[in-house]
Amino acid sequence: DVVMTQSPLSLPVTLGQPASISCRSSQSLVYSDGNTYLNWFQQRPGQSPRRLIYEVSNRDPGVPDRFSGSGSGTDFTLKISRVEAEDVGVYYCMQGTHWSYTFGQGTKLEIK
Amino acid sequence: QVQLVESGGGLVKPGGSLRLSCTASGFTFSDYYMSWIRQAPGKGLEWVSFISSSSSYTMYADSVKGRFTISRDSAKNSLDLQMNSLRADDTAVYYCVRGTRSIDRWGQGTLVTVSS
Numbered sequence: 697d698v699v700m701t702q703s704p705l706s707l708p709v710t711l712g713q714p715a716s717i718s719c720r721s722s723q724s725l726v727y728s729d730g731n732t733y734l735n736w737f738q739q740r741p742g743q744s745p746r747r748l749i750y751e752v753s754n755r756d757p758g759v760p761d762r763f764s765g766s767g768s769g770t771d772f773t774l775k776i777s778r779v780e781a782e783d784v785g786v787y788y789c790m791q792g793t794h795w796s797y798t799f800g801q802g803t804k805l806e807i808k
Numbered sequence: 809q810v811q812l813v814e815s816g817g818g819l820v821k822p823g824g825s826l827r828l829s830c831t832a833s834g835f836t837f838s839d840y841y842m843s844w845i846r847q848a849p850g851k852g853l854e855w856v857s858f859i860s861s862s863s864s865y866t867m868y869a870d871s872v873k874g875r876f877t878i879s880r881d882s883a884k885n886s887l888d889l890q891m892n893s894l895r896a897d898d899t900a901v902y903y904c905v906r907g908t909r910s911i912d913r914w915g916q917g918t919l920v921t922v923s924s
Contacts, residue, residue, distance in 0.1 A: 788852065
């Protein structure tokens with residue numbers, strides 16, 4: 697299976713400050729159709745996950761524009777330009793290129 | 809709006825069986841691949857299985873292969889997961905999700921506890 701490695705696993709951030717989460721895959725995530733199936737999900741406490749970003753950098757409708765995704769190949773990043781209180785939760789990257797699709801371990805974002 | 813509602817979770821003994829169901833609404837169910845993903849208590853997310861829109865193609869994680877069976881009924885807008893030979897490490901919240909390579913909707917989840 698493709699191993700997805702996130703860092704850091706814990707991310708204390710001051711309100712209004714930026715945050716960045718790295719996600720690295722053990723194989724290239726470029727699929728044969730040319731797309732890169734790397735997604736980012738947010739799971740707030742007590743809730744189901746929701747998708748923020750798909751195919752590396754496409755933000756879902758309703759997701760604030762302070763969230764952005766970037767990267768290519770095996771190296772990807774989720775950035776939050778200015779952290780707000782509602783951003784507290786666990787963030788997961790997920791690859792949908794190679795079956796069995798896999799998630800990163802999760803990064804817990806908390807307010808410092 | 810899109811809704812996915814799971815049911816069927818509960819407490820079951822090791823070696824037992826359970827059938828989970830997911831009722832979909834708010835979209836054309838027969839147009840989408842559907843999947844099950846699980847999350848053990850306090851842990852991360854793990855893919856379980858997916859099924860194609862026409863039911864012709866299914867895939868399973870190695871951890872459940874031969875024990876779990878995914879199916880769907882487009883007439884009822886429902887997705888099922890038949891779980892047999894359950895083990896303690898199958899204990900998790902099971903989520904019904906829309907899509908595969910890029911999941912765009914999640915249900916609220918149903919808790920399965922395998923314990924004697």
